[in-house]
Structure formats: structure tokens, C-alpha cells
Amino acid sequence: MRRIVIVGGGYAGFYTAWKLEKQLSPHEAELVIIDPRPYMTYQPFLPEVSAGSIEARHAAVSLRKHLERTKVVAGTVTSIEHATKTVTVRPADAPDYALPYDVIVVTAGAVTRKLPVPGADDVAIGMKHVEEAVAIRDRLLTAFDRAAALPDGPERRRLLTVVFVGGGFSGVEGFSELLSLATDLLRQYPELSFSDLSFHLVEANQRILPEVTDRPGAWVVRHLEQRGGRIHLGARAVSLEGGHVVLSNGEEFDANLIVWTAGNGAHPVIAKHTDLPIDERGRIVVRPDLRVGTEDAPVEDAWAAGDNAAVPDLAVAGATTVPNAQHAVRQGKRLAANIVAVLDGRRPRPYRHASLGAVATLGLGRGIFQYKGLVITGLLAWVMHRGYHVLAIPTWERKFRVLLVWISALFAGRDIVSLLSVQTPREAFVAAGVPSVAPVTRAQAPRDSHEPSARAA
Template identity: 45%
Template sequence: MTTRILIVGGGYVGMYTALRLQRALRRDEALITVIDADSYMTYQPFLPEAAAGNLEPRHVIVPLRRVLRRCRVINGWVTRIDTASRTVDFEPRPGEARRIGYDLLVVAVGSISRTLPIPGLAECGIGFKTVEEAIHLRNQVLAQLDLAASTDDQATRRRALTFAFVGAGYAGVEAIAELEDMATYACRYFPSIERSDMSWYLIEATGRILPEVGPEMGRWTLEQLRARGIDVRLGTRLNSAENGHVELDDGTSFDTATLVWTAGVKPHPVVGSGDLPLDEKGRVKATAELTVEGHEDVFCAGDSAAVPDLTRPGEFCAPNAQHAVRQAKVLAGNVVATLRGRPRVPYRHAYAGSVASLGLHKGVAQIYGRKLRGPLAWFVHRTYHLSRIPTFNRKVRVLVDWTLALFFPRETAALGALSDPRREFEYAARGRSS
């Protein structure tokens, strides 16, 4: 009888696991099903470059059905995982909810933004985890420049030219650095706007930024951001953002139309919907062999799993792409071993280091203890992630984007209608001329 392998999640872990399984298993050996809300995997390290216009957004995603030709891909949401009955509850985008059974389960649902009950945040803020959010932020920043250049009202102009980012980890630092770099470049096409007219705030509750690259490189990055006119507030919290009026706990207040929340992530809530064992942070308790504790037929990895770090006894693997991609390789191998009655192997990977882009030709990195900064770190950042983005197709497309950018200026037009594509048609349908 063909074994039913169900993979919940089509991100790093889900897609890479499915890709390896379809290569390793015979067609009659297993039926592989992948469930995800989207039909593509997003390569998140390239989101800042997509937001800044250095990369075409379509080139930072990988269509699941194109690369997982031997897998069944279905789109929708898993709302409950029941290991006792070996089933998951599935809700498709349209249609009736149904229950799907499995023999082996891979939980790879990833994480979502960790928000706080701050007044106005849900109404005014936006995250930076999806390609849709990256496209929106690019259009938002450029649209605010358009607005500021078109109004005579000084309050409206100040609000439009004020940009606030909360959270100074990788996502926050790379997002603000790339978008500020893009906006500064775009100013050459707006005679009435100087770089000094814009206000960029990076708000961080702790006392440091980019903890992943170490204290020394974090301080260097802080100096670089401040030298570019970015107001970095350490040890500062967001108290309120109602109607776009931001209030910080240090007494600062200002109005903004752009509030980006990148203050951490948390495991996807579906892991707590059933009977999976969770730790105090809401992560699935995993073994070193990437099985769920007490469940030999359930595997897990990635942001939603508490995977023991064998290189640092007593600690867990960080929730990042470096671990996720490598965990997927081991996980897939262990699924195959389980099917064929062979022993599983533990996941072990010593953290290689971190790289971050701070805008065009700017970067910071710490790799195997070696500290890099400036253009060299930026080059290493691009080279590393070019090697990691899946499929030869996407590698070539990304490389072509970068090559063309060497010879042609950046695009600085805002396509705001993308978020409201029916506006023009509705206007026409009401019998008015545009």
C-alpha cells in the first residue's frame, strides 16, 4: 500500500522537504501532498531587495506546482492537527471544509508576526514577511513622495515624509535600510523634496540592533544608519499608533502614514489547535531527529519547532532560513529512512554566521567569526543568497535583474492601483469620465 505523506506548509521546510522526497522516493512508494495557503514559496531574504526595486517581486517566489511535479499541491488552510486519528482539518479557499488523512505527517507551518495589543497597530501597521507586504511598502513609500510633492499643506507633507519601523532585527534593519536608500535615490526626481525633508525612525525595545551579527558589527551598523539620517531609538517602545499618530514611551510623538512592524515572530497558531506537544513558547517539541516528541510518525522543523541545537547543549536552533533549509534535508532523509526501516540521523549544524544588506553596495556580515562590512559584505550577502534560492530558473532571473540594474536607473514609479485594482473600473461604471 502506498504511504500517504502529508506536508503542512509550503515554505522553506515544506518545499525543500517535498523536493527531496520526490527525488528520493519511487512513484509507487509514497503519495506526497503539500498544503499551503499560497501556491508559491517566498524566499524571504530577498524581500528587502524586492521592496527597494532591485529585484522583480515575481523572481523572489518559487511556484510550488512547477518544482513539485510529483507532489499533489492543494491550497487552503489547515485548522486542526489530530495526531490521534492521523488526520488534519482542511479548509480550501472556496468550498467545504474536509478532513485529510495521512500515514506520515510533516509540520512545517513556519511563523507569523508577533504583535502586541498596542492601540492603532492593527489598523495602521503592516508586517514584512510576505511578497505582498514588500510590494505594498514599495508602493506606499513612493506614493507618499508623490503626495508630499503634490500638496501645499505642511502637516500632510510631514506625515507623508515620516516613516516608522518597529523592531531592529534582520527584517527591520534590512527593510528600513533598503527603503531609505530607494527613497533617497528617488528624491532626484522630486525637485521639491530633499533627503533632509524625510524622517525615518527605527524603534527597538532592547539596547542593540542586529544581535545576529554580534555586538561589534551591531554597533557599526547602528553608526551607519544614524550617519544616513535614520533616527534609531534603542530601549524604546511603541505605546500607541491610533489614526497614524505614533507615541513612544520616551515622550516622542509624530504622525505617519507608514508604520512597519517587524518586532519578532511567533509559531503559527495551527500548531496549538490539536494535540501536538508544545513548549512554553508555543513551539512544537522536537527531537534531534526532527520527529515530534512521542510521535514517531510526525516530523517537524523550522520556525514552529523547538529543535535541540546539538552544537550548543541545552539550547535550540534559531528560527532562520539557514537552519530551515538544512533541517529540511535531514528531515527528508529521516522520512525516507522511516519508510525503508533504516535508522534516522540527528540534525546537527554549527551556525555559520549572518549577512545583512543595508542598501545598494552596503552591508554587514559575520561569517565563521570573520567580520565584514561595506561593499564586500554586500557582495557576500548577494552571493550567498543567490546560491541558496531554489531552482536554476530563479537564480538566473535574479542574476539578470542585478545585471540590468548595473546599466539602467531604478524604477521609482508607485503602482498604488495594485492594492485596489477595481477602482478605475468602478469609477467608470458609475457613469463618470476620468
């Protein structure tokens, strides 16, 4: 029985394992998936998690619950040696060990692209994981509580200043959703006004949303500026030290919340710790059928998909597929089918998928959709965004939970409770204090009422 090891439990990895379970009988292959997190994050929902429109756990799909025949290993892969067909696994609480395999599937995804900006490591938060989206929401909600107790002045303005660095889909959606949340919150805080809010989106290029064409992208900029957002095009973050933001265009201001969404970077294990072929951007070289290698030099028993793979885009000559959920999900399904085909002695099929268009949420009731020359904005685009993603998130259980939250929000509004203290759970216990008492010795300890006394003995 072959052991198929899947490195990474994101979209492509989860769907590969999920479909392999359905297409292979238990005696045909042993399936193993390795990821430090016990769940798949549905990243398109993270902006709505940060805005309180979706419950955080509903944007995560449990690996153990939904992969019934796949062994889930909680750990990080630190190296892949295909020459010996072993991966090195680092668990959280045990020494590293080598895990042999017969077939390797690399779906480790990408990491947040970090630039050498002073202070970024100390103050910025990414937005690739559920924990980060929750922290962003809780920090903004807590900032409103603190600002409402302060008089008008620099500290109040600092608390209500939010900066997003990066104008791709994650940055624009996160910025728009948080701006929508902040605007709605003003109704609950009569001490604050719209003029107290200061939202900045910083993008090094002269346009945002590279996935859409120029005119829709320019419309989004105007739309966000009409809602009070500041869009800094052609500007870079020069320094973020101490929360003091310095931009390359000369502007400076203090911010309480800085979110880093400046694109994807190569996964360090893929870029530096594998003998599989990689390209100049640190992605695994794959053929159109998702097997590792080139048409002339395929690598046997090695497959890759998702953001860590340079998958040829057969719909656009000479291009590779863009790193998004739409491609990763479909690549995972095709990859599973191709592995089964090879095991059965059949030829694998190439991955071919024409884009369904680009859709983005711009806050509650607002969105944009583009398919070729067709552009839809406003409420209809927002409904299309929600409809597409509730269909795309795997498992009926998750679809049902997300729909219930959305329906309840129509009548009850957003949940605006901050649970920032969850990040420091022992703080309240420690702050409560314990009276100082002398240690009790055995001689001083009270005798159990059921213990016979020495006299009675």
C-alpha cells in the same frame, strides 16, 4: 502506498517535498503539501523587493511548477489530530474536510509576533510575505508623488515619515533598503530635499541585530544614523492610532508608512489546535533527528522542522536553532533524508549544522557580515549577501531571473513605478462612470438585420 502530508509550503516544507520527490519513487509514497499560498516565499529577498531591487514574483517559488509529483492543496490547516492521523483542511471556497495521512510533516512556520498596541491592526504592515513587501514599496513611491505636489509643511513631512517597529534582521534590512531607496529617489524629485525625509527604527532592547555581537551591532546603528536614520533603542511603540506614533520615551510624530517587524510568534494552529507535544513558546517538541517527541517518548510517524519546531542545536548545548532561512532549508533536506531512511528500515541521522555566519544588506552597495570574530562591512559584505542568497534560493530558474534583474539594475537603476492601484483594481472602472439609460425592453430592441420581418414572413 503511504500518504505523507506536509503542512506548510515555506522553506522547510518546500525542501522536504522537493527532496522526497527525488528520493522516493512514485509508487512508494503519495506526497501532499497544504498551504493557502501557491508559492514558497524566499523571505531574505523581501527587503530588496520593498526597495525595488528585485521583481516581486522572483522572490516566490511556485509549488505547482517545481513540485511535479506532489499534490498541492490550496487551503489552511485548522487542526492536526495525530491520534486519528487526520488534518482538517479549510479551502477558500469549500467546507472544511478531514484529510487522513500515514506520516505528518509539520512545517507551518511562524507568524508575525503582534503586541497589544492600539492602532497597530489598522495602520501597520508586516513583512513576511511578498504582497506586504510590494505594498510597502508602492506606498513609499506614491508618497513621494503626493509630497512633491505639496508645499513644505506638516502633511509633506507626514507623507515622507517611515517607521519600522522591531530591530531584528527583517526590521534592520527593510529599514536600510527603504532608506536607500528614498535617498535615491530624491534625484528624481527636485521639489523635495533630504531634510523632508524622516525614517525611524524602534527597538525595545538596547541593541539591534541580536544575531551579531555587540560591536558590529553598534556599528550598524552609527552607520544608519550617519545616513539620516533615527534609531530609538530601549523604546516601545505605545500607540499607532491613526498613524500618530507615540513612543515610550515620550516622542510623538505622524507617519504615513508603519512596518511591523517585531519578531516571530507561535503559529496558532500549532500552539492551540494539535495534540502533538509543544513547548512553552508554542513550538513542536522534536528530537535532534527532527522526529516529534523526546528521546524517551518519540511520536511515531510525526516530523517537524523550521520556525514552528524547537529543534535542538547540537552546536550549542541546551539551545534550539534560531528561526532563520539558513536552518529551515537544511532541516528540510535532512528531514526528507530521514523519512526515506525510516521507510527503508535505516536509522535517521540527527540534524547538525554549524552557523555559516550572519550577513545582512544595509541598502544598495552596503552590508555587514560576521563569522565568529571576523566582521566585514561595506560593499564586500553586500556582494557576499547577494552571492549567498542567489545560491540559496531554490531552482535554477529563480536564480537566473534574480541575476538578470540585478544585472539590468546596474545599467538602468531601480524601477520606481508605483502600482499601488493594483490593490484597488476596480477603482478606475467605477470612477469612469456609465451614462444612465433606460432599460431596453424586447419590444424596443432593434431587430437583427438577418431576422426576417413580420411583413416578409
